[in-house]
Amino acid sequence: MSQFPIHHIVPTEAFPALVEIPEPPKVxxxxxxxxxxxxxxxxxxxxSRNYTSYGKSVCESLIRGLAGYPVTIVSGLAxxxxxxxxxxxxxxxxxxxxxxxxxxxxxxxxxxQHRGLAEEILEAGGALLxxxxxxxRGAIWTFPRRNRxxxxxxxxxxxxxxxxxxxxxxxxxxxxxxxxxxxAVPGPITSPNSKGTN
Numbered sequence: 105m106s107q108f109p110i111h112h113i114v115p116t117e118a119f120p121a122l123v124e125i126p127e128p129p130k131v132x133x134x135x136x137x138x139x140x141x142x143x144x145x146x147x148x149x150x151x152s153r154n155y156t157s158y159g160k161s162v163c164e165s166l167i168r169g170l171a172g173y174p175v176t177i178v179s180g181l182a183x184x185x186x187x188x189x190x191x192x193x194x195x196x197x198x199x200x201x202x203x204x205x206x207x208x209x210x211x212x213x214x215x216x217q218h219r220g221l222a223e224e225i226l227e228a229g230g231a232l233l234x235x236x237x238x239x240x241r242g243a244i245w246t247f248p249r250r251n252r253x254x255x256x257x258x259x260x261x262x263x264x265x266x267x268x269x270x271x272x273x274x275x276x277x278x279x280x281x282x283x284x285x286x287x288a289v290p291g292p293i294t295s296p297n298s299k300g301t302n
Contacts, residue, residue, distance in 0.1 A: 108135045108226045110208050110238055115253075119146075125256040125282050129235035132253075133208050136231035140199035141176040148178040148254045150275050151185025151264030152297050159185060159265035159297060162289050164192045166262065171196035178254055180205060180247075181218050181232070185264045185272075190221060194228055201231045203254050205247040207240035208232055214242030251275045260285040266300030273300050 115122050115132045122128040149167065151159055163185055167177060177193035179186040181202040193200035202225055206214035213219055213232075222232055235253065236246060251274050255261055261279035263286070266272040279286040291298025 110135055113138075115235075119257040121146075121258075122253070122256050125252060125278075127252070128256065129253060132233050132235055133238065134231050134233050135208050136201075136226040137229060138201070138231055140229045141201065141231075144174045144176040144199065145259040146176050146178050146257050148258040148261045148275065148279075149185065149189035149264065150179060150254070150261070150272050151189075152266055152270060152272060153182060153184035154267075154297065155184045155188070155265055156291075156295065156297050158291060158295075159289075160188055163188045163264045166264075166289075167192040167198065168196050170198060176201060178203070178258060180250065180254060181213075181215070181222060183215055183218070187218055187221055189264075190225060194224055199230055200225055200228070201233060203233050203250045204242070205250050206234065206242040207236045207238040208234050209238040212239055212241045247271060248274050252278050255279045255282055255284060258284050260287060262286075263288045263301050265289065265291065265297040267296050268299040270300045276300075 115129045177200040179189040181204040204214045255278035288301040
């Protein structure tokens with residue numbers, strides 16, 4: 105994937121909404137392009153790693169319903185709802201960008217099993233972005249840090265599924281703190297995966 109080298113951008117020039125958040129990143133490293141995102145609304149879609157068939161169906165349905173609208177789907181490349189969001193955006197032709205919880209060197213991209221998905225995002229005209237040095241491996245502290253950027257650039261945050269003590273709820277909390285629109289998909293009251301969203 106040498107046609108997508110890592111370079112850097114000024115975060116608040118690429119995403120003016122970042123001026124509104126505490127501790128905006130000083131630099132963002134990027135593979136790919138933001139050209140397809142110009143003039144679009146940024147919708148961050150996040151949810152459980154251990155999603156249910158209900159969560160998968162709702163995620164796919166919501167994003168398919170946005171096909172043709174000027175929106176970009178933002179997520180974190182993670183296992184679960186994140187990857188479903190990226191995949192569905194690709195399937196319906198929406199631009200999508202990913203903030204992995206790692207640097208952008210292919211040796212550390214997180215999770216490694218989604219390198220193929222990351223390459224598809226780039227080939228479709230999307231981008232991978234990170235504030236971390238290129239060789240930074242995903243760690244317990246990197247994910248909350250990247251979540252603030254996903255929430256910060258967003259016009260809307262949609263939580264598909266989240267357990268009661270889910271990391272997904274960090275993004276929801278940050279979205280409300282940053283005065284973004286936050287939507288939560290309701291679910292069955294008996295489902296652990298809907299306790300956080302409910």
